[in-house]
Each structure stands twice: as structure tokens, then as C-alpha cells.
Amino acid sequence: MAGFLVRRLLALVPLVFGITAITFALLVLAPGDPVLFLIPPEQRGSADIAQFRHELGMDRPIPVQYISMMADLFTGRLRSFGDRRPTTRQVAEALPTTLILTATSLALTGALAMPIAFISAVRPYSAVDHAATLFSLLGISLPTFWFGLLLIFFLTEQLGLLPASGIRPTGATGYSPLVIWRFLIMPTIVQALGILPVLVRYARSSLLDALSQDYVQVARSKGLAERTVLLKHVARNSLLPVLTIMALLLPFLLSGSVIVESIFALPGLGRLAVNAALSRDYPTVLTTTTIAGMLVVVSNLLADLGYLYLDPRIRHG
């Protein structure tokens, strides 16, 4: 079991290195000099520029810059080009919004996907199953940002039911569920809709797979009630891969957060990343992509631990 964990942890190293190295390469290769963005044109004496470049450490060899930037990032010394605050603080402020939205989206997706998948798997090729397939197709084809705008049009502009921007009313602070729930409804629906078809399709095939197993035949021939067979034998055994796929959906949700947070003006990681990229704030760009990559890494690890906890064959094998 320890060996399993160590192997999994080691496998995550290339992931973190991959995403940070690619981002850093983008920053180095990008046209235009970031130093020039930081100095107003009227103050651009060539001596100043060289001085400033030296202060930023941008006159050093590129591998050295990479290593020192990563070291600064993880120790909180890397500062945003924009407001000169540590990038870790910016991320710490943005992260709760994204994590809360991710959690509510996963919860909603799971709550919807399981019953849909269950009904369509138990009665394959029935009307419900066909409806679920059609619904999945519509969901996969739907541009979620456009769907978000439709929601804003109906629920905010026409009916005035829900707020369309921000995470909390002006003046409020914190993330109390009582304060922020109305702000989360539309973004959660949009995010959930993006991954729901994937999860339904996956859960359905996982359930069908479990239904065809010998132990289900055995359970039935023992004379167990169909209900008991389905809930105790089928559902339990097909839950495992579904839990894993939910963790693997995190990259999709994070990618989705870039767009969803910008539609609903949510102050999260995705919006921080877009704004940083648009204003060429190199340290913040590097930090947001690194943190996004690490979130994926952590969720993969959690999925592995969940597997370990739920499946004794891995624990002892």
C-alpha cells in the first residue's frame, strides 16, 4: 500500500514540472519585453531599463530564472507585476470562490447524474434511456457560456430573481452560504451542465458493466429482491469508477471556470488567470497555471486514496 502511494506521488512530479515548464517557456518565448510594460514610456532611460531588469532578475540565464521563479512562487516572494502583491496572496483570495463553485458543481452533477444513469442502465433502450441519451447529446453540444447568458437573460433581466455578477452583495464579506447561495445558482448550473453528459455516459456504462457480472446473477438466483440486488450489489460496485471519474473531471471544471467566472464576474482563479494573461502579468500567469495544475494533481491523489479506501483489493494487493 505504501508502495502504491509512493508510485502515485512520483507519477505526479512530471505533471507539475510539465505544466510549470510549459508556462515558463510561453513567458520566455512571448514577443514583447515585460519590463517595458512596467515602465511608463516617458521614464524609459536605457540605464533604468537595465537596472530594472537586473532587479527583477531577468538578466540571468533562463534555467536560473525558472528555478528562482518557482522557488519564489512557493515561498510567497513572487510578486504580481500588476499590484505588486505576492501572487500567492492573490491566489489565496481567488481560490475559495473557485473551490466553492467546483464543489457545488460536482455535487449537483453527481446528484443528477446518478439517478439518470441508474434509470437508463436498469432499463436500457427504454424511453427514459433514449431521453437521457438525447439530453446528453444536447448537453455536449451546448456552448455553456451562451447557456449562461440565456440564464442571465431569463432569471436576471426578465424575472429579476437572481444576481448576475459577483460572489456576494456589495459591502458583504466572507463566504457564508446564507450570503452567497443566490450568487452561486447560475454559475453552478452552467458548470454542472458542462460535465453532466460525460458523467451520465460514464456512470451508465459502469452500471451496465456491473449488471452483467456473475455475482448479480447469483444474487438474483438466491431470490433476493431486485431492489436489493440493484442497490446493494450493482450500485455499490459501480460507484467506485464513477467517483474516480468525478475527480478526473476537475480539469474540465477548472477550464470551465475561466469562462464561467468571466460571465458571472466571479472573483476566482479563472478570472485572475485571464486578467493576468491579458495584462501580461507574468508572475501571476505562472502562479495561476501552476496552482490549477496542482489542484488537478491533488484531486488525482484524492481519487487514488478514495480507491484505496473503498477497494480492499488495492489495499492488500
Added chain:
Amino acid sequence: MSTAAAPAVPARSAGAGLRRGPWRRFVRNPRAIAGAAIMLFFLLVAAGGRWLAPFPPSAPHVLDILHPPGGRYLLGTDDLGRDILSRVLVASRVSLAIGVLSMLVSILAGVLVGTLAGFLGGSVDGVLMRVTDVVLAIPVFFLTVAFLALFGPSVGRLIWIIGLTAWPPTARLVRVEVLALRARDFVTAVRATGASNTRIIVRHLLPNVVPVIVISATLRVGLAILTEAGLSFLGLGVQPPQPSWGNIIADGREYLGVAWWVSFFPGLCVFLAVMGFNLVGDGLRDAFDPRLQI
């Protein structure tokens, strides 16, 4: 020359099978046919949209700003008085072109990686699949946004970045197929005739992987169109004044309360076009092999 005659058999039999089984199943699937009709419609519009448009796409009709759908303007006008129908028609070309071309990039990359990994096996397979896993696990949209913002968005860069971040699923599918084919007797037979690896791959393996490639490609186009629309919506895709479905949706965002039609119609086009490609992709999968997990 003795290698030329014997080996073509599996490829040819795959072609004959296509005419009998899968093709008939595809044609008899109403959803697949509906998808094909939608797909064809949008491809025709993309080809001829420029001539179908009643107005030049950027012509401002200053007296008819935010004109509701109807009258001279079938789908209404935007905040500058530009005709939405004309803009949507003209935009279809760039949106579909980016969808199809970035699909080509991702399919080429995916087939190359998948074939090499599956055929060569061993450490090559290990390294390539590791890279595939990494790309699959990275929230690539963050990188895409950073790339387009730092390098500046252009149609060419959109095609490359969308294509080069979307190949891993194709690579995995192709690898599995190639792995299975590699162990088949006909490959051993071809190898015994002294055929080179390149020849085995190009003449004997790839023709048998064509169904998987075509299905994957069709579904990729839909995803690529969605990605392009999302990026253009963020202002990092196709740049104004050139209209694209995504940037017209973005144009209408400010006027959602007073002029829903500006964002609604281009979004509907994205939805329908993507659905067309997905229906065809699903139909092809069901026709060839419903068990494929694509």
C-alpha cells in the same frame, strides 16, 4: 514486388465491409441522417455565406441600431446597427474553418503518437503515454488563454493551439487499435515478407484504424468549434472587425436586457453546428462499433 499483392487484403476487406454493414446501418439511423443534414447545411452556409448575406457584415445602419428581428433585418441588428443575419452567415466560414483545421492538427498528432506508441511499444510507448496523460490532466484552457494573450490571438494560432491541446484522446484510441492489430496474423505475414515498419503501418495498420479516426475526427470538430467560440467570447479568439460566432455573442452581452437577439442567434448556430457534427460522430460510432468508448 511479392509484398505488394498479398498484404492489401485486410484493407480491401475493410472497404468492402464498409459498403455492406456500417454504411447501411448509418443510413438507416434517423439521428445520424439528421446530423448529416445539419452538418451539410452549415458546410454549405460556410462556403456560400458571403454571397447569401443581405448586407456587408460590417455595414452600420445607424438609424436601425438594436433593431429587433423582422422587416429588413431577419435576425435584428446589433449596437452599431449591423445586420446579425449577415454577420452570422459570414462568421460561419471562420468558425467552421477553425473547427475543421484544428481537428486536422489534433487528428494528425493523435494518430502519429498513438500509432508510434502502439506499434513500437516498450519504452517509446511508456514515454508517449506518459506525455499523453500529462497533457490530458493539465487544465489546458489556462495555457491556451495564456498563450493567446501573450502571443496575440490570430486565426492561425487558434487553429494550432486548439489542435495541439486536443490530441490525447485520439492518441489513446488509436494506440489501443494498433496494439490489437499488431498481434494479428496478417501483420506477422506481412512482416515475414520483409516489409518495412513504415510500410506495415501505412499500408496495413492505418487502413484498419480509419473508422476510429473518422469517428474521433467528427467529434473533435464539434469540440473545436465550442473552444473557438469560448475563446472568441473572452476576446482571445477571432478579432473584430472579423465576425465569428463567439465574438458576436460577446458583442451582445452588454445588451442582453434590451436586445437578446444579438447573442441568441450566433449561439444557436454554434449549438446546432456542434450538434450536427456530434450526431454524425455518434452515428458513425454506432454503425461501426457501438462498444467503442469515444
